[in-house]
Amino acid sequence: MAFLVTGGCGFIGSNFVRLLRRAEPRQRVVNLDALTYAGNPANLSDLENDSSYQFVHGDISDRPLVDRVLSEHSIEAVFHFAAESHVDRSILDSGPFIRTNVLGTQTLLDASRAAKVRRFVHVSTDEVYGSLGEEGFFSETTPLAPNSPYAASKASSDMLVRACHHTHGFDTVITRCSNNYGPYQFPEKLIPLVISNIEAGLPIPVYGNGLQVRDWIHVADHAAGVLAAFRNGKAGEAYNFGGRCEKTNISLVKTLLNLMGKPETLIRHVADRPGHDRRYAIDCSKAERELGWQVRVDFSKGLADTVGWYRANPGWVETIRSGDYRRYYQSQYGHRGV
Numbered sequence: 001m002a003f004l005v006t007g008g009c010g011f012i013g014s015n016f017v018r019l020l021r022r023a024e025p026r027q028r029v030v031n032l033d034a035l036t037y038a039g040n041p042a043n044l045s046d047l048e049n050d051s052s053y054q055f056v057h058g059d060i061s062d063r064p065l066v067d068r069v070l071s072e073h074s075i076e077a078v079f080h081f082a083a084e085s086h087v088d089r090s091i092l093d094s095g096p097f098i099r100t101n102v103l104g105t106q107t108l109l110d111a112s113r114a115a116k117v118r119r120f121v122h123v124s125t126d127e128v129y130g131s132l133g134e135e136g137f138f139s140e141t142t143p144l145a146p147n148s149p150y151a152a153s154k155a156s157s158d159m160l161v162r163a164c165h166h167t168h169g170f171d172t173v174i175t176r177c178s179n180n181y182g183p184y185q186f187p188e189k190l191i192p193l194v195i196s197n198i199e200a201g202l203p204i205p206v207y208g209n210g211l212q213v214r215d216w217i218h219v220a221d222h223a224a225g226v227l228a229a230f231r232n233g234k235a236g237e238a239y240n241f242g243g244r245c246e247k248t249n250i251s252l253v254k255t256l257l258n259l260m261g262k263p264e265t266l267i268r269h270v271a272d273r274p275g276h277d278r279r280y281a282i283d284c285s286k287a288e289r290e291l292g293w294q295v296r297v298d299f300s301k302g303l304a305d306t307v308g309w310y311r312a313n314p315g316w317v318e319t320i321r322s323g324d325y326r327r328y329y330q331s332q333y334g335h336r337g338v
């Protein structure tokens with residue numbers, strides 16, 4: 001018997017695989033990852049000699065491959081992280097988002113049901129709920145109202161997971177988490193982009209007025225939430241996770257500049273993201289009550305540790321800021337980022 005993690009070479013997946021090896025040391029872990037631009041095997045290089053961990057290079061949309069992985073490894077539970085995950089890229093081209101997030105999830109779900117997997121944990125996002133005004137929080141009963149192609153593709157996958165439980169009685173659990181930060185995050189996302197631009201002496205692009213609000217959570221707390229949902233969640237249910245840590249983008253950028261000893265004159269207000277969601281904020285009381293989960297990482301400490309991690313791993317960032325990332329940065333920001 002073994003656990004399958006999809007997208008384990010990405011940011012959250014790699015942090016989760018590491019947690020799983022510690023928390024369930026007797027379980028074998030298979031990581032199925034297509035190694036897109038965001039997938040980096042170096043994120044799990046510390047597990048190279050771990051005989052209970054195995055990497056399989058492949059696409060979740062490849063049904064024969066998924067069937068083979070599920071049966072060869074007698075997979076008992078699936079933790080589905082694999083996705084195209086960046087809103088701005090989904091605005092530039094939504095095709096890969098539909099292929100992986102919708103068709104890929106459908107393929108994995110159908111194959112998992114056929115293979116009699118015991119539980120399927122689908123890792124989703126708070127962005128499926130759309131945007132909030134000044135007041136209120138997303139709860140699990142908030143209607144889905146996705147605004148970006150990324151959010152729409154994730155909401156579609158949530159609907160397929162829900163329908164699979166309702167129609168076939170398949171044991172599924174959905175997790176919906178707010179914005180993560182921490183080690184191994186690809187520097188297209190706000191926090192690592194700001195840290196690596198500061199390190200490289202580059203300007204910091206802030207979309208529009210920077211007054212959009214995100215609810216930040218450390219990746220370790222999210223990973224613990226996914227594991228708690230697997231262990232204690234009820235089949236067919238969704239659970240929200242958030243950091244109870246709302247920040248405007250502009251205040252977060254200023255905090256990072258301050259932490260890293262750089263002036264606010266590095267800030268550049270650039271064109272706003274089309275359809276930019278104004279505010280995300282999560283009511284995570286259901287997860288606290290029913291899963292025994294709670295946020296553990298204090299934001300100030302988590303952020304300082306994250307800055308420390310990026311500073312201690314310049315080679316990791318440098319490798320990424322080449323090739324495809326250069327082309328993406330140019331098309332997104334209109335100038336070379338490196």
Ligand code: NAD
Nearest residue numbers: 007009010011012034035036038039059060082083085180
């Ligand atoms: P990421 O972009 O860092 O990693 C995605 C991983 O999936 C990569 O390793 C990539 O190679 C792999 N992948 C992509 N397409 C694949 C395919 N077709 N087959 C197999 N593997 C494929 O993403 P992340 O930030 O770690 O997010 C992981 C999951 O968590 C996603 O489902 C995302 O929607 C969700 N999520 C992310 C956040 C966040 O703040 N980053 C918040 C809530 C939920």
Ligand code: TYD
Nearest residue numbers: 087179188189190191193205206207212249
């Ligand atoms: P991001 O990390 O892309 O996460 P998401 O869009 O999924 O919330 O962006 C976080 C916030 O930061 C979002 O409001 C967009 C904003 N942002 C910028 O202002 N500048 C940037 O260069 C990026 C990447 C994001």
